[in-house]
Amino acid sequence: METILLPAEQPGASKRAAAVLAAGGLVVLPTETVYGLAADAVNPLAVAAIFQAKDRPFFDPLIVHLPGVDWLERLAVVPRNQQDLVERLTFAFWPGPLTILLPRRPEIVPDLVTAGSPLVALRVSAHPVFREVIGAFGSPLAAPSANRFGRISPTTGAHAFSELQGRVPLVLEAGPTVHGLESTIVALQDGGEMRVLRHGPVTLETLAAFGPVVSGAAEPAAESRSAPGQDAGHYAPGTPLMILPEAAVVDGFPALAQRRVGLLAFRNDRDIPPSSYARLEVLSATGDLREAAVRLFAALRRLDEAGLDLIVAEPVPATGLGRAIMDRLRRAAAGSGTSGKIAGPS
Ligand code: TXA
Ligand code: MG
Numbered sequence: 177m178e179t180i181l182l183p184a185e186q187p188g189a190s191k192r193a194a195a196v197l198a199a200g201g202l203v204v205l206p207t208e209t210v211y212g213l214a215a216d217a218v219n220p221l222a223v224a225a226i227f228q229a230k231d232r233p234f235f236d237p238l239i240v241h242l243p244g245v246d247w248l249e250r251l252a253v254v255p256r257n258q259q260d261l262v263e264r265l266t267f268a269f270w271p272g273p274l275t276i277l278l279p280r281r282p283e284i285v286p287d288l289v290t291a292g293s294p295l296v297a298l299r300v301s302a303h304p305v306f307r308e309v310i311g312a313f314g315s316p317l318a319a320p321s322a323n324r325f326g327r328i329s330p331t332t333g334a335h336a337f338s339e340l341q342g343r344v345p346l347v348l349e350a351g352p353t354v355h356g357l358e359s360t361i362v363a364l365q366d367g368g369e370m371r372v373l374r375h376g377p378v379t380l381e382t383l384a385a386f387g388p389v390v391s392g393a394a395e396p397a398a399e400s401r402s403a404p405g406q407d408a409g410h411y412a413p414g415t416p417l418m419i420l421p422e423a424a425v426v427d428g429f430p431a432l433a434q435r436r437v438g439l440l441a442f443r444n445d446r447d448i449p450p451s452s453y454a455r456l457e458v459l460s461a462t463g464d465l466r467e468a469a470v471r472l473f474a475a476l477r478r479l480d481e482a483g484l485d486l487i488v489a490e491p492v493p494a495t496g497l498g499r500a501i502m503d504r505l506r507r508a509a510a511g512s513g514t515s516g517k518i519a520g521p522s
Contacts, residue, residue, distance in 0.1 A: 196345055200219055203345070204337075248266065277298075330473070357504065372391045413487060415512060420488050438484040440475060
């Protein structure tokens with residue numbers, strides 16, 4: 177299959193994307209978080225094609241993007257005791273990078289979308305191109321991140337193109353995304369707490385203004401169920417990646433002198449001996465977490481393509497957006513590399 181990478185600002189681009197979607201096809205679209213691989217959410221055949229194109233296992237459910245907030249109760253049932261919270265969350269964050277899990281209407285939302293779960297993940301994208309396409313299409317779109325399963329999420333159309341070339345007909349290019357990380361996912365608990373299943377642009381601190389917040393899976397046994405795609409091996413570069421403390425990063429490490437090591441630094445206001453690293457990527461010169469989040473996946477991709485033996489990443493402060501960045505870095509480290517072990521710093 178030939179894949180067309182089409183600038184989103186080209187006249188007719190959105191209409192063309194909507195036409196592919198209406199025919200049950202797949203289109204890569206920009207969102208404000210990462211690029212998504214979209215298909216008609218209520219057409220099981222179209223949804224199945226998403227799993228095929230991504231090599232994604234069918235047990236990993238998809239987020240459904242709504243054309244607008246008014247679509248929520250067409251696809252989901254909001255429990256009476258959660259109506260107030262859902263209203264406040266959607267008012268504050270939709271359109272935007274917050275995904276909410278709610279009981280689905282099984283007669284509308286196909287089993288395949290939720291991997292059989294009674295809950296469906298819903299959000300409304302704020303990206304103007306996404307909104308234009310979904311507006312023209314006129315119905316909800318299922319869209320996971322537009323990478324092959326387990327790999328780094330794309331933050332440009334070109335990244336998505338390199339992931340899915342030959343597997344999808346159309347990629348709309350609208351430049352780098354504004355958040356750079358996938359949406360925050362929350363489940364609502366009976367007791368009224370919000371459970372954050374994936375850290376993202378809407379931080380714990382921000383959510384705490386809306387009620388009690390807890391973090392992580394409900395219980396170990398339920399872990400694979402509550403956010404099935406959250407396994408440790410996600411966001412993985414092919415090159416081995418280690419997270420090291422700042423001091424080790426700054427000192428460099430002689431044990432690795434014979435190897436080509438790349439550094440993913442958080443800031444650049446220290447004296448890092450340039451000779452220690454074959455390649456340096458700085459997430460934010462001033463140590464700004466927002467800028468670091470926006471640049472993270474592209475920096476990982478560049479390091480992964482630099483022919484290195486090892487990528488060393490330094491931790492960022494684990495508060496606010498830093499929590500989401502550390503989450504992605506840990507998963508990248510866990511899934512990284514296929515070759516043998518590399519010695520740690522001596
Ligand atoms: O920002 C985003 O959320 C991007 C853009 C494209 O919208 N999408 C995205 O989708 O990151 P994906 O499929 O790469 O990640 C969605 C995560 C997966 O870990 C999946 O397991 C979880 O959401 N998820 C989806 N539906 C679920 C459900 N019904 N119950 C529990 N977890 C769900
Ligand atoms: Mg993903």
